[in-house]
Amino acid sequence: MECSYQIVCPFFRRKIAIHDAMYQQHVRQYCSSAGEECAIQQVMKGASFLKVPNDLYPNQKWRVAGILATEGPLAGVKRP
Numbered sequence: 001m002e003c004s005y006q007i008v009c010p011f012f013r014r015k016i017a018i019h020d021a022m023y024q025q026h027v028r029q030y031c032s033s034a035g036e037e038c039a040i041q042q043v044m045k046g047a048s049f050l051k052v053p054n055d056l057y058p059n060q061k062w063r064v065a066g067i068l069a070t071e072g073p074l075a076g077v078k079r080p
C-alpha cells in the first residue's frame with residue numbers, strides 16, 4: 001500500500017530540492033508504503049501540507065516536534 005498523501009505531498013511532487021538518486025531511494029523506502037515513519041507525513045498530519053518546510057526530508061523525524069511546536073495548531077498557545 002502506497003502513502004495516501006502522495007497527491008498533496010511537496011516531497012513526492014518534487015517541490016523539495018533533492019538529488020534524483022536520493023529521491024528515488026526515499027520514494028522506495030517511504031512513499032511506496034503507508035509512510036507512517038515519514039517526517040513529512042507527520043507534519044502534514046499534525047499541521048498541514050502547507051507547513052512542510054522546503055528543506056524537510058522523509059528521514060528527518062527528529063525535526064517534527066520542533067516544526068509542530070511552531071507551525072502546529074497549538075503554536076503560540078501559552079501553557080499555565
Ligand code: SF4
Binds near residue numbers: 009
Ligand atoms: S511517505 Fe512521506 S514523502 Fe512519501 S508521499 Fe507520503 S508523506 Fe510524502
